[in-house]
Amino acid sequence: MFYSLPCVTMPPDPPALPGNDKEAEADARERLLAAAQDAFAEHGFKGATVRDICRTAGANIASVNYYFGDKEKLYIEAVKRAHVCAGRMDTFPVPPAGTPPVEKLRGFIREMVTRMNTPASPAAMKLMLREMADPGKAAHVVVTEFIQPAAFALRAMLRELLPQLDEQHLLMTGFCIIGQCLYYRQNRPISELIFGKEAIDALDSNAVADHVVRFSLAALGHAVPIGDATSGRKTSARGKK
Amino acid sequence: MFYSLPCVTMPPDPPALPGNDKEAEADARERLLAAAQDAFAEHGFKGATVRDICRTAGANIASVNYYFGDKEKLYIEAVKRAHVCAGRMDTFPVPPAGTPPVEKLRGFIREMVTRMNTPASPAAMKLMLREMADPGKAAHVVVTEFIQPAAFALRAMLRELLPQLDEQHLLMTGFCIIGQCLYYRQNRPISELIFGKEAIDALDSNAVADHVVRFSLAALGHAVPIGDATSGRKTSARGKK
DNA sequence: GAGAGAGTAAAACATCTGTTTCAATCGATC
DNA sequence: GATCGATTGAAACAGATGTTTTACTCTCTC
Numbered sequence: 001m002f003y004s005l006p007c008v009t010m011p012p013d014p015p016a017l018p019g020n021d022k023e024a025e026a027d028a029r030e031r032l033l034a035a036a037q038d039a040f041a042e043h044g045f046k047g048a049t050v051r052d053i054c055r056t057a058g059a060n061i062a063s064v065n066y067y068f069g070d071k072e073k074l075y076i077e078a079v080k081r082a083h084v085c086a087g088r089m090d091t092f093p094v095p096p097a098g099t100p101p102v103e104k105l106r107g108f109i110r111e112m113v114t115r116m117n118t119p120a121s122p123a124a125m126k127l128m129l130r131e132m133a134d135p136g137k138a139a140h141v142v143v144t145e146f147i148q149p150a151a152f153a154l155r156a157m158l159r160e161l162l163p164q165l166d167e168q169h170l171l172m173t174g175f176c177i178i179g180q181c182l183y184y185r186q187n188r189p190i191s192e193l194i195f196g197k198e199a200i201d202a203l204d205s206n207a208v209a210d211h212v213v214r215f216s217l218a219a220l221g222h223a224v225p226i227g228d229a230t231s232g233r234k235t236s237a238r239g240k241k
Numbered sequence: 242m243f244y245s246l247p248c249v250t251m252p253p254d255p256p257a258l259p260g261n262d263k264e265a266e267a268d269a270r271e272r273l274l275a276a277a278q279d280a281f282a283e284h285g286f287k288g289a290t291v292r293d294i295c296r297t298a299g300a301n302i303a304s305v306n307y308y309f310g311d312k313e314k315l316y317i318e319a320v321k322r323a324h325v326c327a328g329r330m331d332t333f334p335v336p337p338a339g340t341p342p343v344e345k346l347r348g349f350i351r352e353m354v355t356r357m358n359t360p361a362s363p364a365a366m367k368l369m370l371r372e373m374a375d376p377g378k379a380a381h382v383v384v385t386e387f388i389q390p391a392a393f394a395l396r397a398m399l400r401e402l403l404p405q406l407d408e409q410h411l412l413m414t415g416f417c418i419i420g421q422c423l424y425y426r427q428n429r430p431i432s433e434l435i436f437g438k439e440a441i442d443a444l445d446s447n448a449v450a451d452h453v454v455r456f457s458l459a460a461l462g463h464a465v466p467i468g469d470a471t472s473g474r475k476t477s478a479r480g481k482k
Numbered sequence: 483g484a485g486a487g488a489g490t491a492a493a494a495c496a497t498c499t500g501t502t503t504c505a506a507t508c509g510a511t512c
Numbered sequence: 513g514a515t516c517g518a519t520t521g522a523a524a525c526a527g528a529t530g531t532t533t534t535a536c537t538c539t540c541t542c
């Protein structure tokens with residue numbers, strides 16, 4: 001199992017904060033960022049108010065101007081911080097050389113689903129998803145540092161796995177996989193409304209990861225299809241191709 | 242091909258509007274709803290302003306109070322209207338009796354992807370997706386009338402197709418399929434940022450539908466896996482089970 | 483200890499936003 | 513034509529919100 005996280009797994013300390021060797025009280029700037037992250041995640045950019053953020057952070061109204069300039073710059077910084085807290089996607093563990101393509105893909109999907117469903121910081125993940133659903137000024141950061149590396153890694157794996165597939169179908173295949181990974185978190189509230197909160201809560205994160213892996217690999221012909229004998233864990237099941 | 246739409250395919254006239262036999266000018270209430278739909282779709286509930294909506298609708302500020310009471314009630318009505326414009330999911334065409342389960346599923350997925358990617362009213366779809374991503378007071382309507390029927394229909398098909406699967410895996414399988422259907426529209430802006438607008442625009446809606454169908458059916462063992470011989474269109478390819 | 487500079491506190495500002503008020507207008511009915 | 517109800521128009525209101533200003537308090541340096 002090569003995908004043990006080598007990077008941050010807990011909400012990390014403020015990354016490389018100058019002069020932050022204090023004991024208990026965090027920097028005001030850092031408190032503002034943390035409060036902003038929560039508030040923006042919960043209410044969006046428009047919905048969150050700087051007054052509320054400052055109150056939560058125990059700082060004065062003027063401090064957001066002092067440290068960040070204005071609300072929007074604070075927002076962008078909060079998103080940047082969130083993408084670190086949520087676990088940067090470009091820090092995906094690299095499988096050891098010689099790992100079979102199918103195994104690489106399996107590890108990737110598992111990692112993706114796991115990170116989505118049990119993020120180190122739920123608020124950070126929520127904020128990132130919000131920015132993804134409605135890209136604004138901060139989307140560039142999220143895409144460049146968080147998503148694009150993962151997307152390109154996935155595409156490389158698929159190309160290795162399906163060398164005969166044209167670009168467009170390769171792209172769509174990646175979307176099919178990512179779509180599944182994103183669904184559970186992106187649409188969890190709605191799923192709960194449809195099927196009831198209990199039914200959704202009952203879904204174990206590991207079981208979801210396993211299922212998405214099997215579904216995707218089966219679609220690619222590298223696992224036993226869903227619904228077949230329960231031992232559907234073998235890698236290259238059918239001797240086709 | 243049984244899934245030709247029997248219901249609305251164009252932005253329908255205001256449904257059952259009392260005394261609307263006029264020629265050109267629409268009811269002020271209807272103009273407000275239309276403008277609100279666009280504004281809320283574009284900027285969200287907080288971001289859209291009643292002043293802007295009224296200006297677009299050519300109505301007075303007081304009219305939103307007069308016709309709807311307040312901004313939130315206008316929002317709810319706009320969402321209700323949107324879910325009609327976007328094509329109610331409970332109006333899915335029913336396949337003729339005796340249709341094989343696989344064909345039913347194939348038709349369902351195709352219909353779903355098509356409706357998502359080429360909606361009658363893009364703004365309406367955008368507003369619905371917004372409400373789904375961040376469920377508020379209007380989510381209940383969207384879920385009950387738009388999504389739940391489709392979700393239950395899908396689950397019934399899957400149960401018919403995979404009778405030996407337990408409830409949880411049935412649920413997850415449905416999520417895997419819906420996740421793919423939703424991805425392209427829900428994350429189109431981000432996809433464009435990652436791979437470039439041209440690459441995404443180049444994806445034909447029909448090709449996407451075909452691909453999602455094949456990916457899903459292959460995962461269920463009812464189509465040739467992705468990457469196999471290009472003739473992957475047969476229904477029950479492998480002679481297993 | 484004086485001075486400088488970083489950080490904080492409280493108030494004020496200007497603008498925007500949802501909502502309300504109240505008079506004016508229009509159209510049909512008696 | 514007068515009356516009544518529905519609808520519209522313009523202005524005003526009250527509150528919230530992002531931002532700025534100004535004075536104050538530390539802490540560190542000289």
